[in-house]
Amino acid sequence: MPKPAEVTRPSDREVRVTRTFNAPRQLVWDAHTRPELVRQWQGYEGWDMPVCDMDVRVGGNYKWQWKNREDGSQFGFLGTFTEVDDPSKLVHEQYFDPGDMDFAMPTGDPCIVSLELSERNGLTTLVCTLRFASKEACEGALSTGMTDGMEHSYTRLDDMVKAAA
Amino acid sequence: MQISERLNLTFAALADPTRRAILARLATGEATVTELAEPFAMSQPAISKHLKVLERAGLVSTDIDAQRRPRKLEPKRLAEAVDWIERYREIFEQNYQRLDALLAELQAKPSRRKQTKKQH
Numbered sequence: 001m002p003k004p005a006e007v008t009r010p011s012d013r014e015v016r017v018t019r020t021f022n023a024p025r026q027l028v029w030d031a032h033t034r035p036e037l038v039r040q041w042q043g044y045e046g047w048d049m050p051v052c053d054m055d056v057r058v059g060g061n062y063k064w065q066w067k068n069r070e071d072g073s074q075f076g077f078l079g080t081f082t083e084v085d086d087p088s089k090l091v092h093e094q095y096f097d098p099g100d101m102d103f104a105m106p107t108g109d110p111c112i113v114s115l116e117l118s119e120r121n122g123l124t125t126l127v128c129t130l131r132f133a134s135k136e137a138c139e140g141a142l143s144t145g146m147t148d149g150m151e152h153s154y155t156r157l158d159d160m161v162k163a164a165a
Numbered sequence: 166m167q168i169s170e171r172l173n174l175t176f177a178a179l180a181d182p183t184r185r186a187i188l189a190r191l192a193t194g195e196a197t198v199t200e201l202a203e204p205f206a207m208s209q210p211a212i213s214k215h216l217k218v219l220e221r222a223g224l225v226s227t228d229i230d231a232q233r234r235p236r237k238l239e240p241k242r243l244a245e246a247v248d249w250i251e252r253y254r255e256i257f258e259q260n261y262q263r264l265d266a267l268l269a270e271l272q273a274k275p276s277r278r279k280q281t282k283k284q285h
Binding site: 002004005006007009012015017019021022023027028030031037040041042043044045135136139 | 172173176180250253254256257259260261263265267268269271272
């Protein structure tokens, strides 16, 4: 069982998530860049993913959209790829689209998401860095948007976490 | 105070290694400014400045002993910050566990590959 993800704050406007996978780097890359694979793991408890469009090349766009199964409310992310270095580095802008969600995540300047993959002995380490436009955007996005928005499904996440403990 | 404002203060307070070391020391028990300054090559006024930042964030408070005025840790505020990061981490981890399952599926021998399950 791989070690759980680690989250650190390299600076006041960045969040870094590090995770290792029991798979070759190419597969982890594919899982992040091919829509039919992305749909199978990206998401939130209780939400469907009606939109998963990805044009993975420099200057290409992507769009992800989720829809709540109970009340139909939607939100998503979209942006443009700025670096595509198969299978080691992927960088894209990430704009938040609040759809009909009520929470106050910043929608102005994008977050820059960079994924770096390295492989050793069949294990792939993923370092995902989210760089926000400012300290306020970082904390706003993560504290208010993530947690309040996810209150929708958080009680279920709580149960899952307790059950898994 | 809004939760995001509180978190801003907490993270600003935690961003400094000296302040983190002060918190670590206070986690073992309350201490006066003199006691806190001792392990650092730092003057008491410098330590007091750090303590002010920690107190403004609600992470540290001053106990009532008027003479000694020891500082003590307020664990609830710290727990709130940790909890917030933890929630965020859990969301990522939930996705990554699904990715684990998908990667295992993709690496399975073709003859043993099941029909991949629909998401959620």
